[in-house]
Amino acid sequence: MGLLSIIKKQKQKDKEIRCLVIGLDNSGKSTIVNQLLPQEERENKITPTIGFQIKSFAINNTYNVNLWDVGGQSSLRPFWENYFTKTDVLMWCIDASLEVRFDESFQELRSLIMNSGDRIGYECHVIIVLNKIDLLDDSENNLSSLLKQFQTRVLSRFEAESGDNRKSDVGFNPEDNISFVSCSAITGTGIEALKEAITADVSR
Numbered sequence: 573m574g575l576l577s578i579i580k581k582q583k584q585k586d587k588e589i590r591c592l593v594i595g596l597d598n599s600g601k602s603t604i605v606n607q608l609l610p611q612e613e614r615e616n617k618i619t620p621t622i623g624f625q626i627k628s629f630a631i632n633n634t635y636n637v638n639l640w641d642v643g644g645q646s647s648l649r650p651f652w653e654n655y656f657t658k659t660d661v662l663m664w665c666i667d668a669s670l671e672v673r674f675d676e677s678f679q680e681l682r683s684l685i686m687n688s689g690d691r692i693g694y695e696c697h698v699i700i701v702l703n704k705i706d707l708l709d710d711s712e713n714n715l716s717s718l719l720k721q722f723q724t725r726v727l728s729r730f731e732a733e734s735g736d737n738r739k740s741d742v743g744f745n746p747e748d749n750i751s752f753v754s755c756s757a758i759t760g761t762g763i764e765a766l767k768e769a770i771t772a773d774v775s776r
């Protein structure tokens with residue numbers, strides 16, 4: 573293979589983004605993935621994911637995003653770490669309408685980051701997606717303040733629990749390594765912002 577072909581191949585490869593989509597069961601991961609696809613490729617019915625599925629879509633004819641959507645039921649969570657290698661972006665989905673599951677979700681995310689070695693939060697950026705905002709009262713009017721509040725809450729939780737945060741020693745900083753997007757996978761609100769966050773993370 574000539575030098576030019578190698579360079580061309582490398583450039584094409586650089587535009588591939590591998591995005592791992594995880595989070596608690598029922599948080600809406602597969603529905604978000606479905607909403608990210610072109611209209612003609614969307615499924616009409618989403619069922620709980622047993623195992624995983626891979627879907628791809630293009631952003632601005634520039635990036636090809638491969639979404640690895642893995643089931644979030646507790647029996648499937650031990651398998652999440654099998655998908656970390658080569659992941660560029662981790663999308664962590666949270667159901668905004670279920671306050672009762674916030675703690676479980678936060679603890680799962682935190683232990684995943686802490687136990688992933690230098691992978692998640694370093695080479696692999698984290699996007700926390702606050703989904704199902706259509707189920708919140710007056711969400712359309714208060715989207716930005718809602719997201720800001722949520723962000724502050726998550727960052728203070730990381731701060732509060734940083735006593736045994738071994739990553740803090742080597743520079744893991746949630747403020748830099750995590751970004752936040754709110755959306756509704758049903759109405760499509762926030763989906764464009766989510767696409768921007770996926771590519772922004774790769775060009776960092």
Ligand SMILES: Nc1nc2c(ncn2[C@@H]2O[C@H](COP(=O)(O)OP(=O)(O)OP(=O)(O)O)[C@@H](O)[C@H]2O)c(=O)[nH]1
Binds near residue numbers: 604642
């Ligand atoms: N109102 C509302 N419902 C949503 C939204 N996103 C997903 N849902 C619903 O939430 C339920 C679960 O959605 P899924 O996409 O299957 O959730 P999941 O996270 O992939 O679940 P697992 O595959 O079991 O881990 C479905 O009934 C969806 O229709 C949303 O933004 N708003």
Ligand SMILES: [Mg+2]
Binds near residue numbers: 601603621
């Ligand atoms: Mg699913």
